[in-house]
Amino acid sequence: MKTKNACMLLLTAAIWGFAFVAQSVGMDYLGPFTFNAVRSLIGGITLLPFIALSVRKEDGKKAPRSRTLWLGGLCCGILLFAASSLQQIGIQYTTAGKAGFITACYIVLVPVLGILLKKKTGLRVWAAVVIALAGLYFLCMTERFTVGKGDVYLFLGAVLFALHILVIDHFSPRADGVRMACIQFFTCGLLSSVPMFLLETPKVSDILQAWAPILYAGVLSCGVAYTLQILGQKNVSPTIASLILSLESCISVLAGFIILGEKLSARELSGCVLMFGAIILAQIPEKKKKTLQEARNEESACSS
Secondary structure (H helix, E strand, O other): OOHHHHHHHHHHHHHHHHHHHHHHHHOOOOOHHHHHHHHHHHHHHHHHHHHHHHHHHOOOOOOOOHHHHHHHHHHHHHHHHHHHHHHHHHHHHOOHHHHHHHHOOHHHHHHHHHHHHOOOOOHHHHHHHHHHHHHHHHHHEOOOOOEOHHHHHHHHHHHHHHHHHHHHHHHHHHOOHHHHHHHHHHHHHHHHHHHHHHHOOOOHHHHHHOHHHHHHHHHHHHHHHHHHHHHHOOOOOHHHHHHHHOOHHHHHHHHHHHHOOOOOOHHHHHHHHHHHHHHHHHHOOOOOOOOHHHHHHHHHHHHO
């Protein structure tokens, strides 16, 4: 793997990890739907220059299929709206570090939900699920054996993020990734605007006060990080790439500690370790068993 690609993916993980702090700080000024609406629209606008450049380079080449592109972008945008809304609501009631780790459950949930698409799941993934559940227990359960309201919102958001990843996996080979991301951000922003006006009272003055976390979440987390992910994953094994990107969980804890002064108890830290271990275990590919025909082919090749 090229060092340049690894650095791009590591920077992506760092941006996403610190984004939990930006989201937490942004909630001091704005409601969850207002924050998501503004950041998503900014994220979509950020990608427009990249699309314009790609259009110039593709001049004279075959244009991507618009129907698949728009369908994929709209489906991803709807799921992103639902998932990010639950995440943003939940982050109001918990720490940035816990939010990062609970959200990281999507890495384990993706292969589990893949069963619905008739994708095989090995024993290693099931073991990772059990370890992740144990980690969630230590991370989220209080002394009185109750789960915080914010933890429930975040976990439901993680389930939707897992579905979001599966939808991207379906459409990404059939459509341009940057264009589809742009459509999904504008879709998410417009959908977030509806509850923003119905349930909240957005004010321009509040948005201006939260300019720093909004710009970080919009430009860096949505626009720049997504583009870096696309560039960094070129010629890199998906397993290695996902392992590097999963470091956003650890970075979110460090960011909460460094910037917000948040502290995790020994119980919560043990939950973090278990969850990160589960994330790594789930991403290790299963060794494929050789078929009888493959074995015979190898034997004939060696004998010749």
